[in-house]
Amino acid sequence: MTQPRPRIPEATVARLAVYLRVLTGLADGGRTTVSSGELASAAGVNPAGLRKDLSHLGPCGVRGVGYEVATLRDRIARVLGVERSRACVLVGIGNLGAALADYAGFGGRGFRFVGLFDAAPARVGQRVGGQPVRPMEELAEVVAATAASIGVIATPAEVAQSVCDRLTAAGVRSILNFAPVALVAPGDVDVRQVDLSVELQVLAFLGQQRDAGAPALPAPAVEVPA
Amino acid sequence: MTQPRPRIPEATVARLAVYLRVLTGLADGGRTTVSSGELASAAGVNPAGLRKDLSHLGPCGVRGVGYEVATLRDRIARVLGVERSRACVLVGIGNLGAALADYAGFGGRGFRFVGLFDAAPARVGQRVGGQPVRPMEELAEVVAATAASIGVIATPAEVAQSVCDRLTAAGVRSILNFAPVALVAPGDVDVRQVDLSVELQVLAFLGQQRDAGAPALPAPAVEVPA
DNA sequence: GCGACTTTGTTCCTGCGTTCACAAGCGGTT
DNA sequence: AACCGCTTGTGAACGCAGGAACAAAGTCGC
Numbered sequence A, B: 001m002t003q004p005r006p007r008i009p010e011a012t013v014a015r016l017a018v019y020l021r022v023l024t025g026l027a028d029g030g031r032t033t034v035s036s037g038e039l040a041s042a043a044g045v046n047p048a049g050l051r052k053d054l055s056h057l058g059p060c061g062v063r064g065v066g067y068e069v070a071t072l073r074d075r076i077a078r079v080l081g082v083e084r085s086r087a088c089v090l091v092g093i094g095n096l097g098a099a100l101a102d103y104a105g106f107g108g109r110g111f112r113f114v115g116l117f118d119a120a121p122a123r124v125g126q127r128v129g130g131q132p133v134r135p136m137e138e139l140a141e142v143v144a145a146t147a148a149s150i151g152v153i154a155t156p157a158e159v160a161q162s163v164c165d166r167l168t169a170a171g172v173r174s175i176l177n178f179a180p181v182a183l184v185a186p187g188d189v190d191v192r193q194v195d196l197s198v199e200l201q202v203l204a205f206l207g208q209q210r211d212a213g214a215p216a217l218p219a220p221a222v223e224v225p226a
Numbered sequence C: 001g002c003g004a005c006t007t008t009g010t011t012c013c014t015g016c017g018t019t020c021a022c023a024a025g026c027g028g029t030t
Numbered sequence D: 001a002a003c004c005g006c007t008t009g010t011g012a013a014c015g016c017a018g019g020a021a022c023a024a025a026g027t028c029g030c
Helices: A010-028 A036-043 A047-055 A069-080 A095-102 A136-146 A157-170 A196-213 B010-028 B036-043 B047-055 B069-080 B095-102 B136-146 B157-170 B196-213
Strands: A086-091 A111-118 A131-135 A150-153 A174-177 A190-193 B086-091 B111-118 B131-135 B150-153 B174-177 B190-193
Touching: A010 A036, A010 A047, A010 A069, A010 B196, A036 A047, A069 B196, A086 A095, A086 A136, A086 A157, A095 A111, A095 B095, A111 A136, A111 B196, A131 A136, A136 A157, A150 A157, A150 B196, A157 A174, A174 B196, A190 B196, A196 B010, A196 B069, A196 B086, A196 B111, A196 B150, A196 B174, A196 B190, B010 B036, B010 B047, B010 B069, B036 B047, B086 B095, B086 B136, B086 B157, B095 B111, B111 B136, B131 B136, B136 B157, B150 B157, B157 B174
Parallel strands: A086 A111, A086 A150, A111 A131, A150 A174, A174 A190, B086 B111, B086 B150, B111 B131, B150 B174, B174 B190
Antiparallel strands: none
């Protein structure tokens, strides 16, 4: 009954999600097989690293040929746990929340939002992404009824912790937090933090560093023909 | 170079951005000093790691006391290049693009959008976050006029590469891509990828792993099925 | 049927990031 | 003025991720 779970590194899991997306696209395009080199280039990673990532799933390719697109896609989907659709609740239907609710990349990849919640009475009742926005009072009820295991927080930072508390109290065990605060949660709850502005600041730093120290750099920019 | 710039690890840079946000909040709250332990807890990291991160900036704390909030904040801001405001252009004003344009976390942290662009004629002319949406034809012009160094892509995946090409052609050297495709760009252009659904899939994986193996299994060392 | 080519899966190695633990330094107290 | 406790900064070890090279294995051509 147990899965092949010799512990997959988290960095590998993140890349597996990318491979899954690429493979889904290839399958929709009618491709039946793909080589590690091609897949790696489409995913933006090193071919050897890709093969190492896939090796965690056990042998799933054919030497001399490559990987069967549909088979590999299904296998990754099963390992990632997106084989069956997962119920998620989304709290905070501001600009970002509405964008997330509408984001096609979620529904198409095994996630479905079973409840959108907001504390502002003005927002409650509006329809976003085909669903009505519900008041916070219904949160526990919906989580219990749908067995939602994932909660997404897209509220202002000030209320994120209290939303987190309510989600965990309702039984949610996994939380994705877009608010720029570090949440504290019970040890058996997974919390992942996404700060949209952090990436922008890393970019600014790299740009400043490049501009400051690179002028005399050789950097003939050899092109890599794909 | 007068700058102590012996290469700061990228992971450290990302955390410095988080420290900067926490410090700004503390300063606004009137705090004058803070210890590494407290700051680390607010940022969700290990105290020793935080001190190591800060050590890249040179000594900036007082032993036995802690760090001076305002001083440390300004120092990190200078290192990250957030001291002066940076001009950014944003392409793709859909749900996500509108959320980004409105996101207060950007303007407050040294980034200002000097141009919002969309290919859909229906969107052009609308005002989002206090600015008008412009047609793609004006992209190169605006980038040249404002010396924007950062471009943000929030378009559908299909057109992201062509937008990337136009941005680089216009002179943008740093690109933040929210579209789920790996972009190819010249070697002197920094491209950073953010896939919102990847984090969700990592969460699903961790949740599945927890549910399947947590009851009493420490590490069963199971092997692959068939 | 056999050889050669292609591509996977694995192994080794190098470098980086993270953590632990300790010495150094400063403020407050007596 | 000297001691003591607190906190920083740094040095070292551990573990992990990434990259390159090699061997196994299967297919295609002759």
